Amino acid sequence: MEDRWQRLRELYAEIDDLQNAAAVLSWDQQTYMPPGGAQARAEQLATLRRLVHERATSPELGKLLEELASEAGRLPYDSLEASLHRVGRRNYERAVRVPPKLVAEITVASSQGYHAWLKAREERSFGPFAAPLKRLVDLQLEVADALGYEETRYDALLDLREPGVRTRDVAALFAQLKAELVPLVAAIVDRGAPLDDSFLYQPFDEQKQWDFGIEVLERIGFDFKRGRQDRSAHPFCTSFSPDDVRLTTRMRPDDLGYALFSSIHEAGHGMYEQNVPAEFRRTPLGGGASGGFHESQSRLWENVVGRSRGFWEYFLPRLKEVFPQLEPVSLDAFYRAVNCSRPSLIRTEADEVTYNLHIMVRFEIEQEILKGQLPVDDLPAAWDAKMEEYLGIRPANVVEGVLQDIHWSGAGLASFPAYTLGNVISLQLYERALADHPEIPEQIRKGEFGTLGEWMRQNLHVHGSKFTPAELVQRITGGGLDAGPYLRYIREKYTEIYRL
Amino acid sequence: MEDRWQRLRELYAEIDDLQNAAAVLSWDQQTYMPPGGAQARAEQLATLRRLVHERATSPELGKLLEELASEAGRLPYDSLEASLHRVGRRNYERAVRVPPKLVAEITVASSQGYHAWLKAREERSFGPFAAPLKRLVDLQLEVADALGYEETRYDALLDLREPGVRTRDVAALFAQLKAELVPLVAAIVDRGAPLDDSFLYQPFDEQKQWDFGIEVLERIGFDFKRGRQDRSAHPFCTSFSPDDVRLTTRMRPDDLGYALFSSIHEAGHGMYEQNVPAEFRRTPLGGGASGGFHESQSRLWENVVGRSRGFWEYFLPRLKEVFPQLEPVSLDAFYRAVNCSRPSLIRTEADEVTYNLHIMVRFEIEQEILKGQLPVDDLPAAWDAKMEEYLGIRPANVVEGVLQDIHWSGAGLASFPAYTLGNVISLQLYERALADHPEIPEQIRKGEFGTLGEWMRQNLHVHGSKFTPAELVQRITGGGLDAGPYLRYIREKYTEIYRL
CATH class of the missing domain: 1.10.1370.30 (Neurolysin; domain 3)
Structure with missing residues (x-):
């Protein structure tokens, strides 16, 4: 059992390191990166995020969380292990519900949406942003359906940001x-x-x-x-x-x-x-x-x-x-x-x-x-x-x-x-x-x-x-x-x- | 065959993205990172470099390079594909010769060596640096032996930096x-x-x-x-x-x-x-x-x-x-x-x-x-x-x-x-x-x-x-x-x- 907790920690350490690496790249993108760096940076971030998503949805992680469930359930609710397991499982269940294809589509649509938004602002017209935004909304609806919800689709999306808070x-x-x-x-x-x-x-x-x-x-x-x-x-x-x-x-x-x-x-x-x-x-x-x-x-x-x-x-x-x-x-x-x-x-x-x-x-x-x-x-x-x-x-x-x-x-x-x-x-x-x-x-x-x-x-x-x-x-x-x-x-x- | 070249490109793209992400983290470490960031940054870099090394020595990469060898050999020497294959294979062969354990030991010894060097400079005495340097030299000898060489071990290490140049x-x-x-x-x-x-x-x-x-x-x-x-x-x-x-x-x-x-x-x-x-x-x-x-x-x-x-x-x-x-x-x-x-x-x-x-x-x-x-x-x-x-x-x-x-x-x-x-x-x-x-x-x-x-x-x-x-x-x-x-x-x- 000890080994399993250790392995769980290792998996999370790797995910966290990759997420933080992506955060450094994103920070640099917004503070110091020269304009020419945009294309390569987008690719680098996409790769890091893909690796994070692969790890966050890996069968090994899912299996470990399942194996540790009953032990975690016996530990005090606010103990580090029980919390690690509880939050870890919540994240895992969310992540596996959203198909990788949808994740990839959102990445592309977000990038297009961002550029369309910049263009629309430049032209002072909503027009250029309308179609990309429709696409983004459609994808958000798919995400909501994939995640599931009790009352409204808004609940599903809100829950990603404010766990447990309802519309x-x-x-x-x-x-x-x-x-x-x-x-x-x-x-x-x-x-x-x-x-x-x-x-x-x-x-x-x-x-x-x-x-x-x-x-x-x-x-x-x-x-x-x-x-x-x-x-x-x-x-x-x-x-x-x-x-x-x-x-x-x-x-x-x-x-x-x-x-x-x-x-x-x-x-x-x-x-x-x-x-x-x-x-x-x-x-x-x-x-x-x-x-x-x-x-x-x-x-x-x-x-x-x-x-x-x-x-x-x-x-x-x-x-x-x-x-x-x-x-x-x-x-x-x-x-x-x-x-x-x-x-x-x-x-x-x-x-x-x-x-x-x-x-x-x-x-x-x-x-x-x-x-x-x-x-x-x-x-x-x-x-x-x-x-x-x-x-x-x-x-x-x-x-x-x-x-x-x-x-x-x-x-x-x-x-x-x-x-x-x-x-x-x-x-x-x-x-x-x-x-x-x-x-x-x-x-x-x-x-x-x-x-x-x-x-x-x-x-x-x-x-x-x-x-x-x-x-x-x-x-x-x-x-x-x-x-x-x-x-x-x-x-x-x-x-x-x-x-x- | 087309698919294999495509897959080779994908593998290299991922390696390159990870290497460049590590380069961004290293740049930040030397330019803007606050002192407190050192520990986490070392961990993040170690993870990225481990992932790079895993990919650079992956059996899939080795197999692809082997499968593409005869086609690459028929292409003009300076063509992009032939060069990609030639340089890729050189890197791969080098990387697989150095056991992961040795790579990990060098990472640790380098970190210790760096801190010992700082300490020795501070104390204006070679003493604190002597033992860590001996350790680093021993590891370099192991690397040279793992890589192989014709005349001297120095050749093996020099070749890493100046391919083909001899001592x-x-x-x-x-x-x-x-x-x-x-x-x-x-x-x-x-x-x-x-x-x-x-x-x-x-x-x-x-x-x-x-x-x-x-x-x-x-x-x-x-x-x-x-x-x-x-x-x-x-x-x-x-x-x-x-x-x-x-x-x-x-x-x-x-x-x-x-x-x-x-x-x-x-x-x-x-x-x-x-x-x-x-x-x-x-x-x-x-x-x-x-x-x-x-x-x-x-x-x-x-x-x-x-x-x-x-x-x-x-x-x-x-x-x-x-x-x-x-x-x-x-x-x-x-x-x-x-x-x-x-x-x-x-x-x-x-x-x-x-x-x-x-x-x-x-x-x-x-x-x-x-x-x-x-x-x-x-x-x-x-x-x-x-x-x-x-x-x-x-x-x-x-x-x-x-x-x-x-x-x-x-x-x-x-x-x-x-x-x-x-x-x-x-x-x-x-x-x-x-x-x-x-x-x-x-x-x-x-x-x-x-x-x-x-x-x-x-x-x-x-x-x-x-x-x-x-x-x-x-x-x-x-x-x-x-x-x-x-x-x-x-x-x-x-x-x-x-x-x-």
């Missing part, structure tokens, strides 16, 4: 959010005169922005001995081991928040990855529990901490040393400026009040498409209509509308709910952390982030991906997913900022 | 070189007062050094759409495809030549890689013919071109724009300064006259070690004695003596001859290029490098690694390896510079 759970959260956020957005708009945040948009030396960002990340707890930050067109976080976590950001020479908050966001993901225990290395238990839980960390640090008054009580004086032109700006004015809320067209630049409405637009559209209720060709019109309904504004063109996100151009349906789950969970966690440590806000005012960071490590990060999102929420909060804490937070914060 | 060929070159270079070094030393090159060692802004270096590389023909340059502790060139070639360099804030000539050197390697035909991609015919041929390109551009009077006739005015402090320096003074020759201790900083003597020291020592004539413990004394004999100077410590090179700390015995082969071949090629295009020197004076670059592409680079070094020399020059052109070049150049 109806997400829909319930959105109903809760919509009821409160739509009127709140309207109230802020009605309040008239927007906040003055013009001082955030003046020339800021890029190197100084970069250095200040690094200083902030070090302070909040990202370990640069076990990670680094580079530039890329779209910010992301990836990790090759808990001891090698890569963040990226991008900069604008006349927009202070653009790089900074994205850096803090990615560092939130990064600290999660860095804190996963070493014993999970080279197993399927590494990384975070789900997309939603990952977003709970990035959005916690970006928004709940990074846009809090206490955070800037500490950092604003330091920022003024770096950028003396901010000298006249008061803490209150700065705090309000970085929390300025206004209906806008681009999700990634949306504020905390409007952000979830952007996600809701996508979530609803994805469901209608998968149900066959919305033809792909009608997507732009449906998008604009929903933006109008929830945010009161319409895109002037498809680039700032339906073509703004990269997600649908790949295989990525059902990936958007993670953002809203993240917002919701971040406040469920933060409320618990505050209950355990009421001193956290006072510490943040002094630039001390250790208690909060350590709480997240001990209560969330140490579990890696051992548990499902529902198990984790239960374990940490004693209950289920609940938008209540998030809505309380938004209500309080924005009522005060906008004097509603 | 006696290299020894003959060194005899030719030694006879002329040792007296030349002495004559330069006797000439007394060294040249003034002090103006090369003053503060030079690093960003400006970097930008000037890039400008030079673009001008000589390195294609930055299909490559890039980064920083690393030790400069190197690696490629992930002909369309993605990476150079690295390092800088000193008060040494103008340190980064620049190393950049030009690596770009020489890089242009070779970039010019390998696309049809060789994902086959064993990519890359260069051998270490020696690769060095012929890097040393051609670094020295024969980059340290020529004509090169600086074009670039010195531009350099003075970038660094006005050089305004008073005449072309003649600058040319003489960048060719200043003096016996020195560090190979990588040696000039063209003394460089090959550094290599000769290593070549002779390696042979004596492999023959069992020189115990590893006596290495430092032997090193110092040879430095005294050939260069007239002795290292003050092992860091600037026997521990200066990384090569022996890995599996790298018999890799040094490539440098001298490179010097020798660079002039054999350059003489041919000049015979075909006498206008090349005049073009260089005008900053036009296209004719020379294109000659190298058409006569050397297009062959990738189809031919052995001896075949290539024969094909290009009509003769064999010959130090004559190199010695003529050195004699003329240095007689003039030192007014001998």
